[in-house]
Amino acid sequence: MVAHLLRLKLTLLRNSLKRSTWALIGVILGGLYGLGMLGLLILALFAFGTAEAEIIRNVVVIAGSAVVLGWIVVPMVSSGIDMTLDPARFVTFAVPMPQLIAGLALGAVIGIPGIITLLAALGQVGIWRLYPAAAVVAVVCAILATLLCVVASRLAATAVMSLTSSRTFKDVSSMVVLVPIILLGPIIAGIAAGFEQSVGFAGELAAILGWTPLGVFWAVPADVADGAYLTAALRFAFGVATLALLAWLWQLSLARALVTPAHNAVTRKAAGNLGFFSRFPATPTGAVAARALTYWARDPRYLGSIVIVPLVPLLMLFFAYQSGDFTMLNFVGPIIAFLLAWSISADISYDNTAFWLHLSTGVSGWADRAGRALAVAVIAAPAVLVFTVGPLWISGSLEQLPVMLGLSVGVLLTGIGFSSVVSARYTYNVPLPGESPLKTPPGTGFSMFAVQIIGWLVLTALVLPELGLAIAYFVTGNSVFGWLTLVVGGVLGAALLMGGVKLGGQWYDRRAPELLQAVAVNK
Amino acid sequence: MPLSPGPAGGPAFPESPALVIRGLAKRFGEKIAVNGVDLDVPTGSFYGLVGPNGAGKTTTLSMATGLLRPDHGQVWVHGVDVWARPLEAKKLMGILPDGVRLFDRLTGEQLVTYAGLLRGMDRDTVAERVADLLRALDLTDDAGTLVVDYSAGMTKKIALASALIHAPSLLVLDEPFESVDPVSAANIRDILNSYVSSGGSVIVSSHVMDLVQRMCDHAAVIAAGTVLAAGTVDEVRGDSSLEDRFVELVGGRNTAEGLTWLRTS
Structure with a gap:
């Protein structure tokens, strides 16, 4: 069954490319661009490996947390997200829950965002090349972090599934998301200014994020590099527990969603208000x-x-x-x-x-x-x-x-x-x-x-x-x-x-x- | 409901048929959708246009109502050439197209009002007729709901109301009963029957043969863009039922034994 879901996802991906030559060329160009950026990123991570361990920790934890946050937020606000394996579509099939969970999670990794996240996370190993123990830990943590991204994202998607079927929610969220996109330049500049103004800011931010689900897996290799093995073990345990908790919540919400088909509750209104007419x-x-x-x-x-x-x-x-x-x-x-x-x-x-x-x-x-x-x-x-x-x-x-x-x-x-x-x-x-x-x-x-x-x-x-x-x-x-x-x-x-x-x-x-x-x- | 072809929308040439189609043809790329259709819809008739999916019913009706420019052929509504004098022809017609969107961010009441005002009717007449139509189609309780939140059947009904608002003398309805519940369908049939008996003409497309046989007095069978048979329902069906005659004309019935595993006993 897991294999079936994966094959379904691959077929959908392939068929969506077959629809038009130009779309295919677009995807190839986009893919090459993405791969190029990914290559640059991995090179940059590799080159950055000579920096101080403290700075490496800050960079990895903050950037990694941003990625996890992106995975959670995007499905909540975007109605154009990839919902090819939308749980709502499996309502009529009797798929056993554990297999459905595994299939949906792996299916989410296959797909361009999932693969890029996984490769970038693995590329993070390069930054730890001067600390062999940390590098080994980083491989494990990279995979777990990608899984965390996927599970958190699917949990968010399932949680808002009943909401996204409501037209009002869709209308409002699609407009709210415009604001940060238009103000992206000032927002980035603001964050950059924050880093410039206080040297300790990045360190404090990374320290806090390291104990939240967002940054926990990204901080473990840094602990190992510091030689703080006890902290590393504690943090790793916290991360695994978080992942397990999220997976459990996802399963609960999925089980509920599967027996509560989405519906759009509409209050009936009688005549009498012609508005602008x-x-x-x-x-x-x-x-x-x-x-x-x-x-x-x-x-x-x-x-x-x-x-x-x-x-x-x-x-x-x-x-x-x-x-x-x-x-x-x-x-x-x-x-x-x-x-x-x-x-x-x-x-x-x-x-x-x-x-x-x-x-x-x-x-x-x-x-x-x-x-x-x-x-x-x-x-x-x-x-x-x-x-x-x-x-x-x-x-x-x-x-x-x-x-x-x-x-x-x-x-x-x-x-x-x-x-x-x-x-x-x-x-x-x-x-x-x-x-x-x-x-x-x-x-x-x-x-x-x-x-x-x-x-x-x-x-x-x-x-x-x-x-x-x-x-x-x-x-x-x-x-x-x-x-x-x-x-x-x-x-x-x-x-x-x-x-x-x-x-x-x-x-x-x-x-x-x-x-x-x-x-x-x-x- | 006292719906009848109003004086303003009355036939320009009462003696001419409600709808005359001659040699209508349309090609989309390689595919010939409509291949020389001739139809005569007499004034005061209830005309059923039947055909399998993809037969060219919607394309024919779109061209007949001025929504799609034909490659060949001509259409007259009560003697008015639809493509030469479109504004006059459109005053005589009420249209319910299939497979198109509505301005669905309006409420049901606003949408029907909009259709009336676009036709240049005065505000009081529009308000009165909107209230009548909403009541007749059992939409009064949902009049203030946005059309986007309507069910499929309600959407059909509100579109039908928009087609009736100016009391046209010819109604062109593409699949008017699709997804409409049986009670509403019966109400709509009553409205249409009284409309026809007061002198109006209706052409409906459908693939529900029973409905056409019971409801219509005239029928045309269309397949692959050509009219296979046309005339009164009795002429078209002969001795058999309309459904049997239709299958005989169109073909494609699958009589082989199949799906034996589906039998439960």
Whole structure:
């Protein structure tokens, strides 16, 4: 039975590669990259072996703990994780529990993350090459640590299995995970600064982690190298006990999960709340706007764009602190205007086949385009206003308000107009309705990047008048150019918005059935 | 429920058939999905389109309703050419497609309201009809639930409500009874019957022969993208049942003795 599960996992892995040549090439390139990085890592570990034992301990324990933590956290927050051997799928088969546990655990090691973790853990032996006893212990501990990763990860996955079948949990977690990913740079820099500021910090952290399940197996070889055999034995016993406890808990939760099929508890709600539909005019345009705005409020793929908005100034603030140059902060407004305006450039791709409703009701292209533009404007206008005025006000450079407001308004209006044209003409694979906004669908590839890059270039060209005037303002310091930027941004932007909605509408009227067919490919 | 083809959606040419299809064809790459289909759906008929999986039913109906551009052929709804005057034709039709998503982050009530407003109906009429439809389809208690949390059968029903909201004169329903519970299916049949008796026309696709034989007055058998037989149900089935006639036309019945080990005694 264990062999069956392993063979199943291998077959799934092989078949997933067979689906497309390009996917295979991607996996091979990714694999080579991963192997290259792994090779470098092992070399680095080997070279690091001449460092002091104390430093080696800190590096190994902290890095190793991070790996274990990653294994636990990733399945909790990611709905795109490899769940090929999802315990929920074995509910209907009568597999004896010990064999199921062993099969699932080994199956989890086979697979790219598992193999890389195991190889990296074994590579850790190289760092102990000057301490033969520690190196021998490190081999055993590397294998046990990988097992711990897998068991802890599966336990986490089983524990949240009932949660992940709930739509609300999926929606929320897929957005929460965006925050650390966007702020990854500052977070890493913060941790690095922590190490720099206090020399003892790494040592203290490693000492604490060494007695937690995260770092226990990574600290044992260090104890052996120090000659602290009693501590090593104690720690090893603690690690094995932890592993056994986790395995036991996993078995318990699995046994429970297998007899409690996942279900989505939904409270029934009666009619009476039309939300945005009762606040917008009862016209096709108003209805499209209300629908789009409801999605901005409820669909994680759209909410992701909103979550990013307040993070942009945070990110820029961080880089401003790093460089000591705060002038870039004044450009937060135009940047947010660009991000939000561009976010509807794939609106029909996001609708996926639900778009048939627009087609079958014969809604005009103008109403479809205008409604979507209106919805994003409702969200973007206040956000752009706040983030244009705010930084100028804080930095006491309100005299730049006309020029920056002109840029923001110009970029926002032009961008929405241009997106209205783009989404009526080009569709590409985006995360499907209900999927995590981070998920990259298969076959995304070239067309998407081409549309994005060319789109950005065209958009830049369209706002050149405002840009030129703004540059003239900053070069000459003449406030006339500032006011001119505001006027041109408003007037030209409004004209391009109307033109974009009109042109997009015409293209839509001509090609709506083809659009439906294009999005249906990715369903 | 007093659902009947409304005055606004009334036939432009009452004397012309509800749906006329001539030489409709569609090719996807190497595969010819629909290979020259001709169909006449008389006004006031309840028309069943039957065929095995992959016969081209959905493709035919998609092309007939303006969702998929045909490679060849023409379609008229009450004399209005669907592909030459799509906006007029779509006013006359109510569509329930199969195998597509809905805007499922809306509540059921919002979705049907959306369908009505998109068609340019006024707010009060929409509100009144939404309430009627939700009641008739037994969805009132779940009207405020998101469609994404609906069961398969409820999703079918809410999509059907979206197709009925503008009181069309032709209903095109692709697999309307799939995953719908028997009570709801009976309710839907009542609604459709009273709709037909008041002058509306319905075309449904299905692979449940019994249902089509009991419910429909006309039927067409379609396989491999071609119409094998069409006419009134009695003409199509002759002396045998529709199911036997269907199997006879389509073939592929497996009569060999098999799965002997599955017998429990």
